[in-house]
Amino acid sequence: MDTLLQFEQGVIEAERAFDPTIKPHPAKYYDLELMITVPHIHLVVAEFDGAPIGCGYARIQDSKLFLTPPQHSYLGFMYVLPEYRGNGVNNIIIQALKDWSAQKGITELQLEVYYHNDAAIKAYEKAGFSRSLIQMRMEL
Template identity: 75%
Template structure:
């Protein structure tokens, strides 16, 4: 029986985290023609590991990192009933480990951290046509809220 665990990421995890970042970019590239060609970066991973308002989690199986995700505390818009929320991102699971509940374990760790910080709202963004990701987030309790629209000029 495989035992998958989660823990806070460290700078020693950087090689795997950089690979996960490229995995996220490649997974999202088909949904967004505005993403720069390879190589490109999404994240300041050093900051994500060290900043007190960000909790970067990795999932581990038999000493190998197989997934990641982060929660970042942000100030909410002044008209909302929650002064702060956690924005979730860098959600990635190695393809060979998808369907094993890894995303759910990562989400649970992020939820627990957010609750411990007094946060009552989680938010994330997902490409509208990315049906597998939408389904995975809905399975963890998220619901669709708003569609962001764009127009290239």
């Protein structure tokens, strides 16, 4: 659990560069205990020589009413320790989440990535994802 909490902070720190509205440290993204216990979420931890080096999860959720398929797997908590990036770890994690999703009858994966996070976009496109929507917001 301590490692997962460190990975969560790694995700948050990486995303702070793209989103000034993320709360100051310690921010929290995930209910990790819930993620480990519920049947509609599959959490994967990648290891090297027995040490955790990355993670990701797939969460089955309903699609918007006007979309097909009716459900999809949303991927999140995608993190690889900096010293292991560029070695295919992210692809191994995504493949495990794809396999689990397919076993559950899910036919589509979705994820969100910050618009200016070029490295992440490139990694996801390399894994087979294509760009879809751009979320926009405005401060008042």
